[in-house]
Amino acid sequence: MTDYPPALAEVLADFAFVTSRAERAELLIDWADRFKPVPSHIAVPPYPEDRRVPFCESEAFVWAHPRQDGTLQFYFAVENPQGLSAMALAAILDATLSGAPVEQVAAVSPDIVLRLFGNDISMGKGQGLMGMVSMVQAAARAFLREKEG
Amino acid sequence: MDEFVRRGYARPEVLVSTDWVASHLHDSAVRIIESNEDPLLYASGHIPGAVEVDWTTDLNDPVRRDYLTREGFETLMSRLGVTPETTLVFYGDKNNWWATYAFWVFQLFGHRNARIMDGGRLKWELEKRPLTREKPSYPPTNYRAPERDDATIRAFRDQVLAHVQAREPLVDVRSPAEYSGERLHMPDYPNEGALRGGHIPGAVNVPWSRAINPEDGTFKSANELRAIYEGEQGLRPDDDVIVYCRIGERSSHTWFVLTYLLGYQHVRNYDGSWTEWGNLVNVPIER
Numbered sequence: 001m002t003d004y005p006p007a008l009a010e011v012l013a014d015f016a017f018v019t020s021r022a023e024r025a026e027l028l029i030d031w032a033d034r035f036k037p038v039p040s041h042i043a044v045p046p047y048p049e050d051r052r053v054p055f056c057e058s059e060a061f062v063w064a065h066p067r068q069d070g071t072l073q074f075y076f077a078v079e080n081p082q083g084l085s086a087m088a089l090a091a092i093l094d095a096t097l098s099g100a101p102v103e104q105v106a107a108v109s110p111d112i113v114l115r116l117f118g119n120d121i122s123m124g125k126g127q128g129l130m131g132m133v134s135m136v137q138a139a140a141r142a143f144l145r146e147k148e149g
Numbered sequence: 150m151d152e153f154v155r156r157g158y159a160r161p162e163v164l165v166s167t168d169w170v171a172s173h174l175h176d177s178a179v180r181i182i183e184s185n186e187d188p189l190l191y192a193s194g195h196i197p198g199a200v201e202v203d204w205t206t207d208l209n210d211p212v213r214r215d216y217l218t219r220e221g222f223e224t225l226m227s228r229l230g231v232t233p234e235t236t237l238v239f240y241g242d243k244n245n246w247w248a249t250y251a252f253w254v255f256q257l258f259g260h261r262n263a264r265i266m267d268g269g270r271l272k273w274e275l276e277k278r279p280l281t282r283e284k285p286s287y288p289p290t291n292y293r294a295p296e297r298d299d300a301t302i303r304a305f306r307d308q309v310l311a312h313v314q315a316r317e318p319l320v321d322v323r324s325p326a327e328y329s330g331e332r333l334h335m336p337d338y339p340n341e342g343a344l345r346g347g348h349i350p351g352a353v354n355v356p357w358s359r360a361i362n363p364e365d366g367t368f369k370s371a372n373e374l375r376a377i378y379e380g381e382q383g384l385r386p387d388d389d390v391i392v393y394c395r396i397g398e399r400s401s402h403t404w405f406v407l408t409y410l411l412g413y414q415h416v417r418n419y420d421g422s423w424t425e426w427g428n429l430v431n432v433p434i435e436r
Contacts, residue, residue, distance in 0.1 A: 082242045120205045120206050125188065
């Protein structure tokens with residue numbers, strides 16, 4: 001956890017104290033309420049397929065744009081209005097990884113999905129959500145490669 | 150019900166409308182059950198009086214890859230406060246995808262008095278009907294169930310292999326990209342949980358959601374469904390059909406459509422599906 005951006009480590013610590021499924025759901029719903037979809041100056045529907053998260057049944061899309069401070073700003077869209085889990089994860093990723101050191105973002109494991117959503121999440125759901133983290137991670141890695149290259 | 154008769158379904162009584170549910174919210178002979186793909190939805194608000202059945206925590210065996218046992222089902226049903234006479238009405242997100250999955254599992258234990266709310270959660274929300282976060286509480290019952298029937302509506306891998314060899318019809322209800330195998334090996338992304346991509350030989354591809362009107366989540370009419378399954382794919386009501394997807398959840402939706410809406414007599418759901426077939430050694434695969 002120490003290698004994770006501090007904001008993400010803090011959120012993961014919050015979830016580590018969750019003792020019941022209901023409490024976890026409440027926390028995640030609070031995050032979903034904070035979700036802000038990708039602004040129109042970045043993208044408008046229909047979104048390009050290369051931004052689509054594979055296996056995500058909530059039809060999530062991810063963008064990464066360089067910021068002036070050398071980090072990345074992440075944006076998300078969730079086309080399924082009932083995709084609360086995807087919205088919650090998007091809000092967490094934006095709040096904790098946008099502006100974080102890109103090397104740390106590139107090292108974030110998709111396994112954080114299990115720490116946020118619990119181990120009893122269905123395989124399909126887990127894969128979709130992990131796909132969102134993987135896309136963020138892949139964008140960070142590509143950004144680093146470009147910088148080095 | 151008249152609406153479902155008009156749509157030409159073989160067994161229209163298996164569906165109820167949102168109006169019907171709204172007028173039975175306080176009917177003690179009815180239990181409304183929400184079953185979702187997204188685990189947060191029920192907690193964020195549900196139909197007043199509705200209980201939740203979660204596929205992962207309620208319907209699966211905690212150790213083996215299998216469904217709950219008879220004893221587990223009895224415990225679940227007793228906790229929900231229902232009896233064999235209670236009318237169960239399932240609804241959920243994603244066009245009732247998980248609602249039909251729960252419905253299918255309940256049929257393994259013979260609870261025939263079960264319905265699906267046409268349009269599911271989407272239609273209920275579009276109609277701006279009430280949702281609540283209040284969890285209902287019902288007095289527990291002492292439900293007794295028969296042993297799980299794995300023979301009638303469920304198929305296992307050896308039966309699927311025999312089905313392939315006999316050239317009997319199979320329906321793969323995944324997306325075209327999953328069916329072709331192209332979605333299995335994307336670099337940097339988690340895979341489908343299967344080592345090989347493609348489909349079971351002889352399977353036709355009809356994505357499950359084609360049975361739905363996307364604007365309100367309701368089922369298409371029988372004529373529209375026949376045009377898809379019979380007109381395009383050549384299925385017939387007396388066929389012996391096996392349906393599958395990745396883990397048997399999307400295919401339970403197609404099982405429901407073929408069995409109840411089109412009146413097919415012999416449809417089985419292969420819940421091992423691609424996560425089993427795509428990992429098996431020495432079975433045929435088509436791409």
